[in-house]
Amino acid sequence: MSIDTLIDDFSFLESWEDRYKYLIELGSKLPHFDEEKKKEEWKISGCQSQVWIIPHFDNDMLYFEGDSDAIIVRGIIAVVLEIFKDKSVQEIFDIDVEEIFDKLGLREHITPNRRSGMLSMVDKMKYYASQKLKE
Amino acid sequence: MFDAYEIRKDFPILNKLVDGKRNTYLDTAASAQKPLEVIECVTSLYMNEYANVHRGSYWLSDRVTEKYENARKIVQQFVNAKTSDEIVFVRNATEGINLVASTYGLKNIKKDDEILISRAEHHANLVTWQQLAIKNGAKLKYFDLDEDGGFNLDKFVSKLTPKTKFVAFTAMSNVLGTIFPIKKICELAHKNGAKVLVDACQYAVHKKINVQEFDADFLVFSSHKVYGPTGVGVLYGKYDLLCDMPPYQYGGDMIEHVYYDKTIFTTPPARFEAGTPAIVQAIGLGKALEYLMKFDFNDIEKHERELTSYATRKLLEIDGLKILGTAKDKGGVFAFDINGIHPQDLAFILGKEGVGVRTGHFCAEPLVNMLGYTSLTRASLGIYSVKEDIDILVETLKKAKNFLS
Numbered sequence: 001m002s003i004d005t006l007i008d009d010f011s012f013l014e015s016w017e018d019r020y021k022y023l024i025e026l027g028s029k030l031p032h033f034d035e036e037k038k039k040e041e042w043k044i045s046g047c048q049s050q051v052w053i054i055p056h057f058d059n060d061m062l063y064f065e066g067d068s069d070a071i072i073v074r075g076i077i078a079v080v081l082e083i084f085k086d087k088s089v090q091e092i093f094d095i096d097v098e099e100i101f102d103k104l105g106l107r108e109h110i111t112p113n114r115r116s117g118m119l120s121m122v123d124k125m126k127y128y129a130s131q132k133l134k135e
Numbered sequence: 136m137f138d139a140y141e142i143r144k145d146f147p148i149l150n151k152l153v154d155g156k157r158n159t160y161l162d163t164a165a166s167a168q169k170p171l172e173v174i175e176c177v178t179s180l181y182m183n184e185y186a187n188v189h190r191g192s193y194w195l196s197d198r199v200t201e202k203y204e205n206a207r208k209i210v211q212q213f214v215n216a217k218t219s220d221e222i223v224f225v226r227n228a229t230e231g232i233n234l235v236a237s238t239y240g241l242k243n244i245k246k247d248d249e250i251l252i253s254r255a256e257h258h259a260n261l262v263t264w265q266q267l268a269i270k271n272g273a274k275l276k277y278f279d280l281d282e283d284g285g286f287n288l289d290k291f292v293s294k295l296t297p298k299t300k301f302v303a304f305t306a307m308s309n310v311l312g313t314i315f316p317i318k319k320i321c322e323l324a325h326k327n328g329a330k331v332l333v334d335a336c337q338y339a340v341h342k343k344i345n346v347q348e349f350d351a352d353f354l355v356f357s358s359h360k361v362y363g364p365t366g367v368g369v370l371y372g373k374y375d376l377l378c379d380m381p382p383y384q385y386g387g388d389m390i391e392h393v394y395y396d397k398t399i400f401t402t403p404p405a406r407f408e409a410g411t412p413a414i415v416q417a418i419g420l421g422k423a424l425e426y427l428m429k430f431d432f433n434d435i436e437k438h439e440r441e442l443t444s445y446a447t448r449k450l451l452e453i454d455g456l457k458i459l460g461t462a463k464d465k466g467g468v469f470a471f472d473i474n475g476i477h478p479q480d481l482a483f484i485l486g487k488e489g490v491g492v493r494t495g496h497f498c499a500e501p502l503v504n505m506l507g508y509t510s511l512t513r514a515s516l517g518i519y520s521v522k523e524d525i526d527i528l529v530e531t532l533k534k535a536k537n538f539l540s
Binding site for chain 2: 016017024048050069071
């Protein structure tokens with residue numbers, strides 16, 4: 001699935017119920033982390049739900065795994081992982097995630113509400129990329 | 136006659152749609168909405184009567200200074216302090232607690248002394264004492280509550296020791312809703328030789344404060360939770376205690392005389408109000424308290440008690456819903472879990488239906504963790520809350536539960 005397909009899919013979903021259902025479905029396909037992966041180190045700070053993101057560097061490429069204890073949040077993570085899929089460190093650093101969330105009709109989930117942790121998740125992922133770029 | 140439906144008309148935001156839906160605002164414990172008179176007061180000040188306080192002797196400055204100092208008198212009346220010099224304007228309750236810890240605390244609480252607080256404190260009234268204890272080698276102790284979240288006198292008394300120098304507690308828990316017996320706690324703490332700080336943030340909206348009757352040494356609350364503007368809060372302190380406290384911050388307006396090598400600080404409350412204060416906000420707070428004092432607190436309590444019992448009954452209709460905090464003496468705050476459904480997921484759906492609730496640990500992380508959760512959902516009531524708010528909450532929760540299960 002590409003991000004364009006996702007944007008296409010979401011454009012057909014008019015009610016929030018349908019959009020949330022779809023997000024939950026996307027999230028349900030994400031593998032759950034084992035307890036040992038749920039380390040403080042990978043936890044994104046934010047007090048509404050617990051989110052873990054693990055980066056994996058492979059030469060110029062950067063891959064992520066993610067999980068949360070909230071099911072809609074898992075769907076949002078699935079979307080973010082899709083956006084960042086098969087991308088180089090530079091590409092990850094450059095992508096305008098907000099713009100894509102806007103196109104998906106999910107903009108409200110990526111607003112700078114420091115409590116929800118969603119934006120801090122994206123920030124953290126970009127931070128991993130920026131640190132790699134500095135090397 | 137107290138009529139919450141009439142009161143709602145005073146709050147413009149409650150009569151507006153939020154994202155196309157009725158504004159079902161159930162997050163007053165986080166921040167209360169503002170009545171039109173407060174909004175107009177703030178706007179009018181900027182439009183007609185704005186200048187700095189305590190400075191110039193021109194008409195505008197005089198007018199504003201008079202209003203600012205009058206707001207202090209209104210707060211004095213609201214908490215029934217002996218004089219308005221016992222009222223210090225701070226940024227918020229958090230700053231009030233920090234002020235006491237950094238001045239009275241650093242000066243008077245020594246190594247091996249004990250600070251006693253409850254298990255249910257907001258981070259503001261926990262972290263502040265925890266960090267003071269780390270700084271000066273004191274010990275931070277906690278008194279436990281009953282299983283239902285209620286205050287237990289024996290559990291409190293058992294933690295009082297000859298070393299207890301300071302007791303700080305919330306008058307009403309922002310998670311459990313428990314109302315603490317302020318007067319009794321102050322009395323026992325004083326008998327034990329300890330000073331007391333009361334965090335009245337939640338309490339101030341629901342019940343009458345009377346610092347003289349409580350015999351509290353310090354009491355704090357925030358303006359934005361009592362229908363006033365953000366950016367200002369109140370620290371009440373007994374005058375002799377305030378006089379004995381060093382300044383918290385240094386700057387303008389808190390001095391008697393300044394020399395190049397030393398400074399003579401002025402008396403309280405100005406000693407603790409360094410720099411230009413939140414002038415407009417403080418005057419707005421005065422207006423909010425005047426608004427609140429138009430009502431009889433017995434009526435406010437009665438209304439909220441009835442709504443609390445209605446909400447409890449309706450919420451418990453939802454299969455699998457558990458309310459955390461069921462003490463007999465409890466105010467309109469409901470923290471709950473539904474079968475482990477994540478509060479963040481619930482909140483997304485509630486939000487879509489115009490229902491504003493808080494999720495997370497409500498800045499009381501150790502308490503929420505102790506109850507066995509990392510996150511809960513909380514609905515809270517205000518003077519303007521009505522049965523329809525509860526009905527919509529319950530209906531939306533049922534819908535969300537089906538959706539998410």
